[in-house]
Amino acid sequence: MVLTASAEASAQVLAIGDDGAVTTYAGPAVHSSEGVATIAPPEPAPLVRAPPEDVIRLIQESSARHAVPATIVEAVAWQESRFNHAAVSSKGARGVMQLLPTTASDLGVDPSDLKGNIDGGAAYLAQQLRRFGDVKLALAAYNAGPKAVERYGGVPPYAETQSYVRAIMARLAAVSALGAGAQ
Template sequence: MTGLAEVSSRILAIQTQMQQMATRFGAGIGPTGFASALDAARADAAGSVDTSAGTAGASNTSTAARVGNALNPSGPTGGDIVTAARKYLGVPYVFGGTDPMRGLDCSGLVQRVFKDLGVDVPRLVRHQRLEGTPVPSMKQAKPGDLLVFDGYEHIGIYVGNGKMLHAPEPGERVKIGSVYETPTSIRRVLPAEELQTSAANAAGSLLRTAALRESASAAGTAGSVLAGVPFAGLFTNAGARRGISPALLAAVAKIESNYDPDAVSPAGARGLMQIMPGTARDLGVDPFVPTQAVDGAARLLRQHLTEFGSLPLALAAYNAGGGAVRRYDGIPPYAETQDYVVKVQNALRALGKDAS
């Protein structure tokens, strides 16, 4: 079997395996396992791909095998989240608190609980609210889900039976209480069938990147897909680092700014990837610095792909914002956004990539 055929076969096997896991266990892959899978694929996507078979040793193990072996059905569950959170009952509320010995605020509590389980989540509610996958309503909520309130100002952990565990406010302590109002949003970080699908898709994307590099290397034309494209090295590096197609980044830059790192739109979007100032602050990037802009755009696109599960919706969110996509439950009825989605996908095809 050729290296490319092996990779394609393994992608299908991984996706099938994870679908079976979702049915059998209702649990996500372990965060350590998936991180190892991503590291394996990224390492090979950034360099050469060895697809040899049958020789012992990590250096002689194919990317497909390494990624497949790293994926497993073990890992924390929603029940584990609740159990870990109960350890902090009685800890005093302290605004900005992240140390349970001194006190915790609502988002500090969430971050600490997930850290105890080996899962990294952001520090602030406005970022935690984007973790995992959305849950439509309290009817579908399960223990371990994150409940976000007050326009993304407060967060707690659902424990079941209409109750949640949270750090309420100054003068109180971490406690279990009733879900006092309908949450602004509900997020499922662990476990989630949707998260498994996103993980499988991400692994598949990375494997395809590795396979593409292998084919290019075999032909003596590494990186030929972006040959002649401005900033090709930045797109390739950010794609490997963030687990996203370099060609997608190049296509977005083409439509956004025509590869102009100094571009400013009438709406105020800036730089190569046309990032709005507020979004740039949230991402911690300078949109006029190409390296930072491309990395920020890669993170944003990966976030949208994970949340919305399709390229057209992710592109719509990049253009109009994730809120608009959620509000309309699809591509918003804005002519600019609808044209944008088509243009970027056409740019992808022009680069020789499948935009489906």
């Protein structure tokens, strides 16, 4: 059997996860005497569930390192994954902070590494807080992207983003109320 790679050839591969999520890959095709075979991208490192106390500790460390209140990073992590480092979205976002591979790469972190994932999420959140100077806008940018926030001049009118921002702000208000009640 002879295999040859063709630079202009491509194929589409669908991967269906255990949870029913469908991922589509468009990639190179390998031509052989038996026909065309696709080459799927390499599988990312498997994610594992981390104990919540490890997640909280890493959130506190990353929050301090990036000068972002831990309550905000914790609220984002909870909304994104419920602290589940094994979470993978239908869009390919991974881990506790649900980092997209391109975002993780831009931040120089490995999204499958718990510490790197949380540190990358805290760093990205810090960038958005500095960029917009407002928690709601930073949260909207974390969810929908900063360009969407700029395009709409505020929280984009996407139902998912509106709900995301409301849920996190409600969690932050509840944490604040609990803290005020303890004094």
